[in-house]
Amino acid sequence: MPEISHAIGIGELARRTGCQPETVRYYERIELLENTLRTEGGQRRYDERAVRRLTFIRHARDFGFSVDAVRELLAMSDQPDMSCQEVDAVAKHHLEEVESRLQRLSALRDELRRMVSQCDGGKVESCRIIEVLSDHQLCISETAHKGAHDFG
Amino acid sequence: MPEISHAIGIGELARRTGCQPETVRYYERIELLENTLRTEGGQRRYDERAVRRLTFIRHARDFGFSVDAVRELLAMSDQPDMSCQEVDAVAKHHLEEVESRLQRLSALRDELRRMVSQCDGGKVESCRIIEVLSDHQLCISETAHKGAHDFG
DNA sequence: CTTGAACCTGTAGTTGCTACAGGGATTATG
DNA sequence: CATAATCCCTGTAGCAACTACAGGTTCAAG
Known part of the structure; x- marks a missing residue:
């Protein structure tokens, strides 16, 4: 067992973010989540950063944002110094669609x-x-x- | 050219019902529409009955009924003597879902x-x-x- | 008879997952 | 240490309801 401290498996990540392991693997496949560490046996191990990222994704999905919109929002949220005009535009566009x-x-x-x-x-x-x-x-x-x- | 009077092609059927030829073929494949007459060359020919049936289907779909619900509604509408309680139930159920x-x-x-x-x-x-x-x-x-x- | 539009089949793509099958890894218990 | 229980892996196929080709055939008009 390799030393990956504070690491959780896919099942607990899923549980903590309210989705299913299959969904997590799916997000990895479509590159919404990046590849994560693996144990020697090949099992995925996640840290708190992954929990936060997946939480963000799930919330955005719950708000009805498409996966592509989530991708944009994620990219923006990774740039704290950027103006949030674009974030605002994505959200407003989505609001209009919902309306x-x-x-x-x-x-x-x-x-x-x-x-x-x-x-x-x-x-x-x-x-x-x-x-x-x-x-x-x-x-x-x-x-x-x-x-x-x-x-x- | 075989004698199929008052028959229209798939394109005109589609045009008259506000959908696309591909959709008509799709409905045939999933058995929402029955197989129709073909010309010797293998092209589909439709009559007024088909126009009415597809109109019904499209309207029901426009109302948001699922294809399965449409299937039920079609079966019911083929039995004029039946009580329309079941029709009503399907519609009410759908209304509840919409609400x-x-x-x-x-x-x-x-x-x-x-x-x-x-x-x-x-x-x-x-x-x-x-x-x-x-x-x-x-x-x-x-x-x-x-x-x-x-x-x- | 030739042209061009309409048509044919079959397959794959869309969205966002979900559900297996058929295995391997890890962990808890005896 | 052995074994059982539980987790996890990959890969593929399925859902709804179409839509979009590719690559070829038929029809109707001139």
Whole structure:
């Protein structure tokens, strides 16, 4: 057993950052985390710096930042003397995206509510939900067909 | 040229339903659309029924229903005499999901707004955005780490 | 008959992980 | 020291719902 003091295994790193070992290995593979020390037997060992970095990553992901955005944020956070304008820009851009998704999602909710409320529990033949979905005149698809699964 | 009257090609079907030929072929592959007639040369030809079915599918997708949900809805809409209780259940379930996503997304927006508003444009060193992301005490990850990318 | 647009199949890429299979390493216990 | 339990390794494949080719064929118009 090589002398790597204060070093933890991938399992504890994962536990302490609220993710899974597979995710850590995945982050290493896509170079979001750098290669770390290994024991003689080839097992990964991490220090506190790694814990902090992964914590940052997980928080940013929880905030909905894409992996690419996280990469940028990490690069910036490594340059303490830089102006944080760019950080701000990344965050604002993300906020805008979230706001636009929110708008579309809430429009969708309204449509769904209307649809559901008009169903009278009769037969499929005359079901308002089926009708709405079949309707050729519906306009939602025109505004949304470019990013349908971007709602959710 | 075989006699297939009133038949359209995959391109026009796609155009009329607001999607792409690749998507139509994809739907056929996953058996959301059934195999259709082919010309002698092997090209697909569609009729009005196919247009209606694909319209239905696209609308349901635009409403955010999963492909599996669409499959169910399609099966139901093929049984006009059935009670539409099940249709209603699928739609309501989906509405609930949308509403819960909305809630999480708007909580996220609030967090992001707060974060962005606290950035004073100074240096990265003291950037509030970076600080928030680095913070070990943050609780959002506890509520969200199970479904982070389920926000959007 | 020739041209050009539309179409074909099959495969791989996208995003961000997650889930194995089939092994090896480490650690705790007897 | 032996063994068992637990951890860890690599590599690959899967998820959702498409999208994007490459490399070739067919169709419809002139």
